[in-house]
Amino acid sequence: MTTLEEVVTRARTLIGRWEAEDCGVLTVKEFCRYAAAVGDDAYVARARAREAAGEPVEAPPLFLAAMMSWEDGPGEDALRPDGLAARESPCTQGLPVRQVHGGQSVRLGRIPVAGARITASRAVVSADRKGGRSGAFVLLGVTTRFTSEDGRELMAVDETIVVLDGETAPREAAA
Amino acid sequence: MNTPAAGQVCPPRRYAHSRVQLFRFSAVSWNAHRIHYDGEFAASEGFPDVVVQSTLHGEMLVRYALDWSGPDARLEGVSWRNRATAVAGEPLTWTATVAAVEPAAGGQRVSLDVSVFKDDGTACVTGTVELTRPDGPV
Numbered sequence: 001m002t003t004l005e006e007v008v009t010r011a012r013t014l015i016g017r018w019e020a021e022d023c024g025v026l027t028v029k030e031f032c033r034y035a036a037a038v039g040d041d042a043y044v045a046r047a048r049a050r051e052a053a054g055e056p057v058e059a060p061p062l063f064l065a066a067m068m069s070w071e072d073g074p075g076e077d078a079l080r081p082d083g084l085a086a087r088e089s090p091c092t093q094g095l096p097v098r099q100v101h102g103g104q105s106v107r108l109g110r111i112p113v114a115g116a117r118i119t120a121s122r123a124v125v126s127a128d129r130k131g132g133r134s135g136a137f138v139l140l141g142v143t144t145r146f147t148s149e150d151g152r153e154l155m156a157v158d159e160t161i162v163v164l165d166g167e168t169a170p171r172e173a174a175a
Numbered sequence: 176m177n178t179p180a181a182g183q184v185c186p187p188r189r190y191a192h193s194r195v196q197l198f199r200f201s202a203v204s205w206n207a208h209r210i211h212y213d214g215e216f217a218a219s220e221g222f223p224d225v226v227v228q229s230t231l232h233g234e235m236l237v238r239y240a241l242d243w244s245g246p247d248a249r250l251e252g253v254s255w256r257n258r259a260t261a262v263a264g265e266p267l268t269w270t271a272t273v274a275a276v277e278p279a280a281g282g283q284r285v286s287l288d289v290s291v292f293k294d295d296g297t298a299c300v301t302g303t304v305e306l307t308r309p310d311g312p313v
Contacts, residue, residue, distance in 0.1 A: 037199040038234050061250040066230040068206040083209035101229035105254035
């Protein structure tokens with residue numbers, strides 16, 4: 001079995017298995033740091049003014065979708081050589097692969113506010129062998145649904161992860 | 176200032192992501208993939224510099240669309256596909272064209288076809304932004 005066949009085999013055993021992750025309680029500081037990193041100083045001033053006035057502070061629109069992980073770790077020694085954690089590279093543990101992000105589709109419901117406790121439920125939803133200008137690859141589909149404590153959906157994110165054979169795919173292969 | 180209409184072309188925006196921005200975005204999004212902050216590693220993968228995160232592309236597309244649509248606009252959805260890699264310091268151009276405008280509660284729903292281009296004309300990212308906004312010009 002080739003590396004990519006192994007990825008598909010593993011992924012198909014995971015399809016439809018939803019795993020819930022506690023994202024914790026959202027904070028104004030997290031929002032502000034995120035906004036500052038993308039150059040939105042105005043958001044920072046606005047958010048701190050609302051907080052000082054005792055008003056709800058909404059997250060930047062794509063804050064939840066942009067988070068790679070809500071885990072406390074893992075420690076550095078648990079990262080793959082490319083820096084990714086096992087969670088961020090589903091179905092590929094121990095395999096010589098490289099991966100790139102194919103794209104995302106985000107549907108927004110209610111905007112989360114600071115102080116809300118959020119849960120992310122995530123599942124592999126598809127795994128397909130494909131071929132392109134960079135050779136063969138596997139396209140993994142992953143869906144994440146963010147909900148608040150009352151169970152209402154805040155956001156749904158569909159993303160595609162392109163998995164390439166790390167030994168045969170050309171360098172700089174992109175989706 | 177015009178009321179949005181299908182076919183309307185939005186003013187383009189030019190921007191280059193700095194290495195510091197890519198590092199900070201990786202930090203705040205807990206993204207430890209080395210191609211985004213480790214130049215040596217990025218070079219070993221065939222890239223001329225550290226690579227712009229897919230999620231940062233999405234974030235910038237949304238900000239570009241919301242900036243164009245005005246302060247009371249609300250994001251409803253966004254989708255994008257990564258077509259080519261962009262790296263730190265590379266001049267990029269955001270473009271958008273209004274694809275559709277429909278009545279919506281309290282205003283209008285606007286769909287934008289959005290893209291990010293390199294200077295040689297290669298599309299890095301293509302996608303769609305959906306937003307609602309009050310009636311009126313942009």
